[in-house]
Amino acid sequence: xxxxxxxxxxxxxxxxxxxxxxxxxxxxxxxxxxxxxxxxxxxxxxxxxxxxxxxxxxxxxxxxxxxx
Numbered sequence: 001x002x003x004x005x006x007x008x009x010x011x012x013x014x015x016x017x018x019x020x021x022x023x024x025x026x027x028x029x030x031x032x033x034x035x036x037x038x039x040x041x042x043x044x045x046x047x048x049x050x051x052x053x054x055x056x057x058x059x060x061x062x063x064x065x066x067x068x
Contacts, residue, residue, distance in 0.1 A: 001027070005030050006036065006045060015061075034047045
């Protein structure tokens with residue numbers, strides 16, 4: 001699984017640590033832009049294997065990834 005996180009998200013370090021602990025086999029990259037500029041500064045957003053995902057909290061984001 002390839003997860004790309006925007007560098008402009010205010011909690012990107014916490015987000016990256018949580019993702020790597022729940023998904024140790026995933027490749028997590030912090031990118032300068034993931035083309036979700038309206039959302040990426042305020043809430044967890046990422047491009048996961050080419051699919052754009054956004055949620056209100058990190059917990060909800062991880063739950064959505066587990067369900068897929």
